[in-house]
Amino acid sequence: MEKLAKALGKNIRAQRKEKGFSQDALALVCGVDRSYMGRIERGEVNITVEKLYRLASTLACEPASLLPSLSSLD
Amino acid sequence: MEKLAKALGKNIRAQRKEKGFSQDALALVCGVDRSYMGRIERGEVNITVEKLYRLASTLACEPASLLPSLSSLD
Numbered sequence: 001m002e003k004l005a006k007a008l009g010k011n012i013r014a015q016r017k018e019k020g021f022s023q024d025a026l027a028l029v030c031g032v033d034r035s036y037m038g039r040i041e042r043g044e045v046n047i048t049v050e051k052l053y054r055l056a057s058t059l060a061c062e063p064a065s066l067l068p069s070l071s072s073l074d
Numbered sequence: 075m076e077k078l079a080k081a082l083g084k085n086i087r088a089q090r091k092e093k094g095f096s097q098d099a100l101a102l103v104c105g106v107d108r109s110y111m112g113r114i115e116r117g118e119v120n121i122t123v124e125k126l127y128r129l130a131s132t133l134a135c136e137p138a139s140l141l142p143s144l145s146s147l148d
Binding site: 004005008046047048049050052053056057062063064065067069070073 | 078079082120121122123124126127130131136137138139141143144147
């Protein structure tokens with residue numbers, strides 16, 4: 001699980017930076033606690049699919065685009 | 075959330091049937107309770123990304139392929 005959470009967090013962080021959001025701003029818009037947002041990006045938590053969609057719609061990208069491929073986690 | 079969970083459940087069920095798994099067999103291999111597996115497919119629960127990956131690797135497909143597009147949920 002750890003590799004997945006870390007890879008997903010990295011993708012979310014990269015997409016956030018590309019869209020010019022601060023971590024606090026993304027947390028605010030998504031209705032997520034600021035410290036939890038940091039834990040998501042560091043890969044410390046296993047988020048739900050619903051939260052993945054909230055993040056993706058805020059970051060204006062497809063949720064699928066944030067997901068690491070299965071083979072990348074081998 | 076409901077639309078997302080229902081669409082995702084439908085995709086998981088379709089992929090399961092395509093691969094010839096019974097619901098019980100998929101639940102067993104994934105280490106998921108049988109009744110919970112039914113709730114996932116009916117869109118009654120909000121699964122974690124980690125569970126999505128477990129289901130996808132068992133169904134030999136990319137997790138991203140099970141996700142409904144954002145626009146399909148509008």
